[in-house]
Amino acid sequence: MELLGMDILYILTGIDHFIWGPPLLVLLVGTGILLTWHLGIIQVFRLPLAFRYLLNSGKAESGVQGDVSSFAALSTALSATIGTGNIVGVATAVKTGGPGSLFWMCLAAFFGMATMYSESLLAVKYRIVDANGQMSGGPMYYIKNGLGHKRYSRVLASLFAIFGVNVALFGIGILPQVNAIVDSARIAFGVPEVLTAASISLLVAAVTLGGIRRIAAVAQFLVPFMAIGYVLSCLVIIGLNMEKFPDAVTLIISSAFTGTAARGGFLGAGVMLSIRMGIARGIFSNESGLGSAPIAASAAKVRDPARQGLISMTGTFFDTIIICLMTGIVLIVTDSWTGDLAGAYLTSYAFSTVLAETGSYIVTLGLVFFAFTTILGWNYYGERCIEFLFGVKGILPYKIFYILIVASGAFLTLDVIWVLADIVNGLMAIPNLIALLALRKVIKAETRQYFEKLRVET
Template sequence: MELMDTGLLETLTEIDEFVWGPPLLILLVGTGVFLTWRLGLIQVFRLPLALRYVLNSRKAEIGVQGDVSSFAALSTALSATIGTGNIVGVATAIKVGGPGALFWMFLAAFFGMATMYSESLLAVKYRTVDANGQMSGGPMYYIKNGLEHKKYSRVLAPLFAFFGVNVALFGIGTFPQVNAIVDSARIAFNIPEVLSALAISLFVAFVTLGGIRRIAAVAQLVVPFMAMAYVLGCLVIITLNLEKIPETFALIVSSAFTGTAARGGFLGAGVMLAVRMGIARGIFSNESGLGSAPIAAAAAKVKEPAKQGLISMTGTFFDTIVVCLMTGTVLIMTDSWTEDLSGVYMTSYAFSTSLAETGSYIVTVGLMFFAFTTILGWNYYGERCTEFLFGVKGILPYKIIYILIVSSGAFLTLDVIWVLADIVNGLMTIPNLIALLALRKVIAAETEQYFEKLKLKGPEPEN
């Protein structure tokens, strides 16, 4: 059995290295760089406006199509992004790629904010209503409706939806999240794997069978509270180690361009490995360019596509530039990355060095809630992709399969899970990024038109 697992891991690793090779990294970051330039550094100059919209977006706009408020849509998207990637993913990236991986994760997220804005703008502009009266949108719809005159749209749209279902079932949505919850429950509370898997399945079934409104209700309650609690824990550790900040950031930047020598339990890493791990884990965490978050954005009761784009853009900011950066800083300044530890064990060790047992519980409980909400968010993404491929008749069978797969996620090894997730994530980005570049003129025109309206009308009233 061990030999079979080793052979499977080696095969998947080869596929992963091919998928996440230089072409995809260039396409991914290059799209973000291009959109950043074309939209005039929107993630810098329009971030204050975007944050103000987030604070005023709890109430849905009156008389506008949609299923949930803009804040609920953002919370649903964040429920899927703020998860194991922020805790386990950052630890894995630094363990394999060295401290320099954090620099490339940050850089990819910065340009990814422009990508996220563009994705969500298009999702609202080209969304439709399904046979059940629910909003349906995302890359498969802006490929189909925005590029309907292009022959390749007939291939790219179903291809994205197919990969989206696979990411939900076999990538971000299930295995890594369940594995993280089960590990955390065993470490902190000595709960057997079987019981944890059963409990997760029952909770997921209860929430997801209630549809987007129930998922959004849970996300609005859990995500902001847990994110703030986790960030507060990071800030306390950083405050206790203030004297290490200069050397920590110096190591991050130098390692990004020179690689990292072997040290302690760290085997050493070159620059290319730091780049690949940083970008791949960053995308796993914030999903910019993946095309998933726009599916939630399409459900928002908002009139202007650009406004929802700005609100959604803050998701990448919160997820990676705030939460992931803090996690990475804690791991490096406490020297936890040099220990012979990986995944949640490394992050838990980092927190416990400064906060003792309390730190370990912050990581454990935070990870369990983050992972659970990610399962909920990706259930919805997979549902919308299934609806695109098979119509509303495919939704219930998909949900049943999803719940059954969730229960099996506890019994796969961590290495296999992460590599499998990386592969399907990478495949999902390709049709989405092609569509974003093909619809660049639409994105620019909608953005210019929206900000011209703001100049004429003045600031929008609060919802």
């Protein structure tokens, strides 16, 4: 039986590497490039407007449908995207692909901003009101209602929803996050695994059973607090190593095109490995193109889909071009990336070289908060996918099962489940990208109409 299990794991690992290989990464980035061209480089020329909208997004527009404010919707989306990928994922990318991976990570995020704008625009445009009076939207709805061919679109939409539920329950939504919290609490503070697991379960139950409004309320408090605190800590470390900053930037750019030679505990990396690690870890972090964040965007109380698209676009910017890049620069200016450590231990060591024990605590608390909010965000994503598949009657059983998985997540170490979850995570992107490419003219027309309206009003 053990041999059979190893064979299954070997096969699944091969499938996982194929799905997350060059074809999907090229499709994800290529879709972002195409949308960038169709939208007139919207992530550059309309970014100032997006920031202005963000600053005024705390109050919901009056007289429009929606469950939460635009800022709360963005915070919910960021609660799911800002997670272990910003700490562990970046460390993995730099350790495996070298400093040049940060360049490709940011480049993919740049084009991903156009993808995120488009996803969120469509999510608001095609959203519906469910039987409980709540907004329900995301790829499953703009696939079903936007593509036209009823049988074809319904199958694609259902596939996305099925993949989404599986990712929420067994993928990045729970297992890696719970394990990160439990390990961090045990290593840093000596808290027993059982106590941490029980505490997480109770907190998740208290928040998620209250629905999107309670999730959003917690998210819009925790997300800015944890993100600003983490970025300020990174800036302090970079500031104290400012003399190394110009060389770090030069290394990031040069090694993106020439590869990185072996150095210390770093084994060396070619250009292709740098590209693959940077793009893959960046997409894992900001989820642009995977179709998850638009589900949160569809809950916003906003009249114009393009307006929410602009606000949501800033999420990719903050997640990767700010937070992930900050983490990577800290690893480089402290010269920690050339050591023998990896993952969260590498980031923790980098912080502690400058801030001593305080630095280790900052990383630990960052992991705990980032992971906890990811659990909350993915609970909502899975709930909306369940609602699409089974209606509102499936929501409560799903939430109860979700809480039970959270409670047991600390004790699940089944490698097969983890690899399956990673496969399903990649499969989510395929129906979503098909819809984005098929609906690109709708996205362009909606965008043009919105900015024409703005010109008339001004």
